[in-house]
Amino acid sequence: xxNLIKISFLFATLAVxxxxxxxxxxxxxxxxxxxxxxxxxxxxxxxxxxEFYNIVSGGFNGQIGVYGIPSGRxxxxxxxxxxxxxxxxxxxxxxxxxxxxxxxxxxxxxxxxIALSTTNxxxxxxxIFANGNNTPRVARVSFKSFxxxxxxxxxxxxxxxxxxxxxxxxxxLVAGTRFSVPMGGKDVPISSYKENFxxxxxxxxxxxxxxxxxxxxxxxxxxxxxxxxxxxxxxSHGWFFFSCYNTEQAYTLLEVNASQKDKDFIMAVNWKKAExxxxxxxxxxxxxxxxxxxxxxxxxxxxSKIEDEVxxxxxxxxxxxxxxxxxxxSPHGCDVDPSGEYIxxxxxxxxxxxxxxxxxxxxxxxxxxxxxxxxxxPVIKYEAALHGEVKKPGLGPLHTEFDEKxxxxxxxxxxxxxxxxxxxxxxxxxxxxTYYSIGHLCVPGGPTSKPHGKxxxxxxxxxxxxxxxxxxxxxQSAQLYDISGDKMQLLLDFPTTGEPHYAEAIPAGLITxxxxxxxxxxxxxxxxxxxxxxxxxxxxxxxxxxxxxxAIRSHxxxxxxxxxxxxxxxxxxxxxLEQDWDVPHGFAVKGATNSEILIMPGETxxxxxxxxxxxxxxxxxxxxxxxxxxEMSGYVRVSPAGSSTPLKFSTGxxxxxxxxxxx
Amino acid sequence: xxxxxxVPLLLLLACGQQQSANQEAGATLESTGxxxxxxxxxxxxxxxxxxxxxxxxxxTLVAALKGAEYVDALxxxxxxxxxxxxxxxxxxxxxxxxxxxxxPENKDALxxxxxxxxxxxxxxxxxxxxxxTLNQVNLDNVTLNKxxxxxxxxxxxxxxxxxxxNGVVYVIDAVLLPPDKK
Numbered sequence: 001x002x003n004l005i006k007i008s009f010l011f012a013t014l015a016v017x018x019x020x021x022x023x024x025x026x027x028x029x030x031x032x033x034x035x036x037x038x039x040x041x042x043x044x045x046x047x048x049x050x051e052f053y054n055i056v057s058g059g060f061n062g063q064i065g066v067y068g069i070p071s072g073r074x075x076x077x078x079x080x081x082x083x084x085x086x087x088x089x090x091x092x093x094x095x096x097x098x099x100x101x102x103x104x105x106x107x108x109x110x111x112x113x114i115a116l117s118t119t120n121x122x123x124x125x126x127x128i129f130a131n132g133n134n135t136p137r138v139a140r141v142s143f144k145s146f147x148x149x150x151x152x153x154x155x156x157x158x159x160x161x162x163x164x165x166x167x168x169x170x171x172x173l174v175a176g177t178r179f180s181v182p183m184g185g186k187d188v189p190i191s192s193y194k195e196n197f198x199x200x201x202x203x204x205x206x207x208x209x210x211x212x213x214x215x216x217x218x219x220x221x222x223x224x225x226x227x228x229x230x231x232x233x234x235x236s237h238g239w240f241f242f243s244c245y246n247t248e249q250a251y252t253l254l255e256v257n258a259s260q261k262d263k264d265f266i267m268a269v270n271w272k273k274a275e276x277x278x279x280x281x282x283x284x285x286x287x288x289x290x291x292x293x294x295x296x297x298x299x300x301x302x303x304s305k306i307e308d309e310v311x312x313x314x315x316x317x318x319x320x321x322x323x324x325x326x327x328x329x330s331p332h333g334c335d336v337d338p339s340g341e342y343i344x345x346x347x348x349x350x351x352x353x354x355x356x357x358x359x360x361x362x363x364x365x366x367x368x369x370x371x372x373x374x375x376x377x378p379v380i381k382y383e384a385a386l387h388g389e390v391k392k393p394g395l396g397p398l399h400t401e402f403d404e405k406x407x408x409x410x411x412x413x414x415x416x417x418x419x420x421x422x423x424x425x426x427x428x429x430x431x432x433x434t435y436y437s438i439g440h441l442c443v444p445g446g447p448t449s450k451p452h453g454k455x456x457x458x459x460x461x462x463x464x465x466x467x468x469x470x471x472x473x474x475x476q477s478a479q480l481y482d483i484s485g486d487k488m489q490l491l492l493d494f495p496t497t498g499e500p501h502y503a504e505a506i507p508a509g510l511i512t513x514x515x516x517x518x519x520x521x522x523x524x525x526x527x528x529x530x531x532x533x534x535x536x537x538x539x540x541x542x543x544x545x546x547x548x549x550x551a552i553r554s555h556x557x558x559x560x561x562x563x564x565x566x567x568x569x570x571x572x573x574x575x576x577l578e579q580d581w582d583v584p585h586g587f588a589v590k591g592a593t594n595s596e597i598l599i600m601p602g603e604t605x606x607x608x609x610x611x612x613x614x615x616x617x618x619x620x621x622x623x624x625x626x627x628x629x630x631e632m633s634g635y636v637r638v639s640p641a642g643s644s645t646p647l648k649f650s651t652g653x654x655x656x657x658x659x660x661x662x663x
Numbered sequence: 664x665x666x667x668x669x670v671p672l673l674l675l676l677a678c679g680q681q682q683s684a685n686q687e688a689g690a691t692l693e694s695t696g697x698x699x700x701x702x703x704x705x706x707x708x709x710x711x712x713x714x715x716x717x718x719x720x721x722x723t724l725v726a727a728l729k730g731a732e733y734v735d736a737l738x739x740x741x742x743x744x745x746x747x748x749x750x751x752x753x754x755x756x757x758x759x760x761x762x763x764x765x766x767p768e769n770k771d772a773l774x775x776x777x778x779x780x781x782x783x784x785x786x787x788x789x790x791x792x793x794x795x796t797l798n799q800v801n802l803d804n805v806t807l808n809k810x811x812x813x814x815x816x817x818x819x820x821x822x823x824x825x826x827x828x829n830g831v832v833y834v835i836d837a838v839l840l841p842p843d844k845k
Binding site for chain 1 (some may be wrong): 693694695696702710740741742781784790828830831
C-alpha cells in the first residue's frame with residue numbers, strides 16, 4: 001500500500017515536471033492564448049458597473065442585445081422587429097402597430113447593423129438605430145427607455161442591408177438596397193435586369209429634437225448590389241460612401257457570376273448636393289406605399305400610418321451627385337477613419353485592401369481624372385483616388401474600425417483574424433486569431449470621430465467547441481481583446497443571443513444619468529388608463545368587453561369579473577399604479593392565444609382575450625412583484641353566448657357569509 | 664523628503680492618463696453596495712422607510728429601525744402595513760425604555776417590538792373592519808377596531824394614514840407592546 005502511494009506520488013511529480021518542461025513545445029491552443037492578467041481586466045466586481053455599453057444586433061432574431069464591456073454580461077434584450085412574449089411587444093394592442101408594414105403585420109426581421117446617434121461625429125447617447133434587412137425597415141430605439149420608439153418602412157428597396165449608417169450630426173441615416181429590383185412592383189422577366197432593375201438609396205431625415213424619421217429623398221442608382229456604407233466626417237462631412245458588388249449585374253448564381261470583374265465600385269455620394277437639388281424642387285414625386293410606426297410614451301401606444309409617396313432623384317440626371325471609385329473584388333466593408341480623410345474598401349475576395357483619400361478624390365473630380373463612366377456616372381481613376389494599399393493583410397477582409405492613435409483594426413473572415421495596421425503608413429502592426437470566423441468587429445466609438453481604443457470586440461460566425469455544447473444549435477460567440485498596448489490580447493469569450501451581426505460600444509457615462517426609472521402616472525394619456533382603483537370599470541360594447549384594470553402590490557382591481565360571454569372580445573387594459581423603480585407587474589389569463597403583457601410603473605398595456613368556452617378562468621400577475629405575488633390574481637366568469645349573466649366587477653367584496661378579511 | 668514629493672506627482676500623472684470612459688458625463692460608477700435602502704432614487708414615490716425618515720414626528724422610530732437593522736427589509740418590495748408610533752408615543756413609555764432597547768444586547772427584544780408593528784400585506788383604510796385581527800411579522804396578533812370611521816389598533820389611535828410605494832403607514836399615538844410570551 002505504501003509503495004502504491006509512493007509510486008503514484010512519483011508519477012504525479014514527474015507529470016508536473018514534464019508538464020512544466022513540455023508545455024512550451026505544444027502548439028498554442030485557445031487555452032494558452034488568453035493568459036496573464038486577463039481575468040482581472042474583465043472582472044467587474046459585484047455591484048460595480050461596466051465601463052461601456054455594448055449595443056449588439058441580434059441578427060436573425062430581430063432584436064438588440066445590451067451587454068457590458070469588459071464583463072460581457074447581458075443586461076437586456078430589446079425587441080425591435082420581432083415579437084417578444086416576455087414583454088408583450090408585438091402582442092399587446094398598444095405595440096402591435098409597431099410591426100405593421102405595407103404588407104401587413106410582419107413580426108420578424110433580420111436586424112444587421114447598429115448606428116448610435118452622434119453630434120459633431122461623437123456619440124451623444126440619444127438613440128440607437130437599426131435596420132431590418134428582409135422587409136426593408138429602419139428602427140429607432142431610445143437610450144432613455146431602451147425601447148423601440150419608431151419603425152419606418154423603406155419602399156423601393158429589395159432588402160435593406162446598407163443601413164442605418166448615419167451622418168456626423170445624425171442629420172440623415174441611409175437605407176441602401178442590397179438587391180436591386182424593378183421599381184414600382186413592375187412585372188418583368190428576371191432576365192431584363194440590366195434594363196429594368198434599379199438601385200435605391202434612401203436618405204432618412206432624423207429630427208434633431210424628437211428623433212422622428214422621415215424619408216427625405218431617394219436616389220435612383222444603377223442596378224447592382226449595395227452592401228455597406230459610412231458617412232464622411234470632418235473634411236468629408238457632406239459625403240457618403242457605399243460599397244457596391246455585382247457590378248456585373250448578374251441575376252443568377254451570383255457566387256460565380258458576380259465575381260467576374262477585377263474591380264467593383266465604392267460609390268461616393270455628395271448628399272449636400274442632393275439636398276440642394278431637392279431644395280430647388282428637382283426631385284420627382286413617386287407613388288410608394290410604406291408604413292411609419294411611432295410609439296408614444298405619453299399614450300403608451302403605437303400608431304401606424306401608411307405613407308404613399310417619396311421624392312426621387314435619378315442620379316443619371318444629376319451628374320455631380322454620384323461618383324464611382326473602382327475597388328477590388330466585391331467590396332464589403334467601406335469604412336471612414338476618425339479624421340474623415342481615409343476610406344477603407346474591403347474587397348472580400350481580394351488579397352489586398354485599398355485605402356482611398358478623400359482629398360485625392362476631390363482633386364480627381366476637380367480635374368475630371370476619370371477612366372470612363374458607368375451608365376453616365378463618372379468612374380474616377382483608381383490610382384487618382386488611392387492613398388495606398390495594405391499588402392497581403394490576410395484573407396477575406398470584411399470590416400474596419402479605428403482607435404484614436406491612427407490605427408485600424410480589420411476583420412478577416414477567411415483567415416479568421418483581426419489585423420491591426422497603421423492608416424497612414426499602411427504598415428501591418430499585429431494580428432490575432434479569432435475563434436472562429438469573425439464577421440463584424442467593434443472598437444468603442446470606433447466608427448466615430450472619438451474612438452476609445454481600449455478594446456476591440458470580435459463577433460464570430462462559428463462557435464463549434466468554444467463552449468459547453470448544446471446540441472446542433474449553438475450560441476454565437478463574441479470575443480474581447482485588449483488593444484491598449486502594442487499587441488492585442490484576448491481577454492474573454494462571451495456568448496450572445498441570435499447572431500451578433502454588428503455592434504457599437506459607448507461609454508456608460510453617456511447613458512446612465514438619463515435612464516428612465518418610472519413613467520409618471522399623472523402623465524399617462526392612454527385612453528384606457530385607470531389612474532386609480534376608483535377609476536376601474538368593466539364596459540360592454542356589443543361583443544367587446546373592456547376591462548379597465550389596475551395593478552398594485554398585491555392585487556388586481558377588479559379581481560372578480562362576471563358577465564363575460566363565450567365569443568366576446570375581452571380587452572384587459574392594465575394600468576400599473578406603482579410609482580416605484582423596478583416594480584413592473586405582469587398580466588396573463590388562461591387560454592390567451594398571444595402572450596403575457598409586462599407593464600412598467602405608470603404604464604397601461606392591453607391584452608386581448610377571446611374566451612372559447614364557459615367556466616371560471618383565473619388570471620394573475622406574472623412578474624414576481626412582492627411577498628404576496630402569488631395572491632395577486634383573480635377570476636373571470638364566462639357564461640354561454642347570449643346568456644343574461646349581469647356584468648359585475650369588484651375587488652375585496654365578499655358576498656357569502658363565511659369569507660373575507662377578519663373572518 | 665524629496666522622494667515623498669515625487670511619488671504623489673507620479674501618481675497624479677498616471678491617474679490623469681487612466682481616466683476612464685465611464686467618467687465622461689460624471690455618471691455613477693457603481694451601485695451603492697448596501698441594501699435596498701441605500702439605492703439612489705429621487706424619482707420613485709417614497710417607500711415606508713422614507714416616509715418615516717421624511718417625517719419629523721418619527722425620529723425615534725427611525726433610530727429604532729436603524730438600531731434593529733430593519734431599514735433594508737422595509738425598503739424591500741414588501742408589501743407592508745406599518746404602524747408607526749410618533750416620538751410622543753415613545754415618550755409615553757417608562758423612562759429609559761428606548762435607550763435600553765437600543766443597547767446591542769437587547770437587539771432581539773427591539774426587533775420583536777418593531778416586528779409587532781409590521782404586517783406583510785397592504786391593508787388600506789377602506790379594508791379595515793371592526794374587530795379585524797392581523798398576524799404581525801413577529802407572529803403575534805394585533806386587533807383593529809373601527810368605530811364611527813375612527814380606527815384604533817390595540818387601542819392606540821390612528822392619527823393619519825400615509826400611502827407609500829411599497830405599502831401603507833398608519834401613524835399611531837402609542838407603541839404597541841407584544842403580549843408576554845408564555
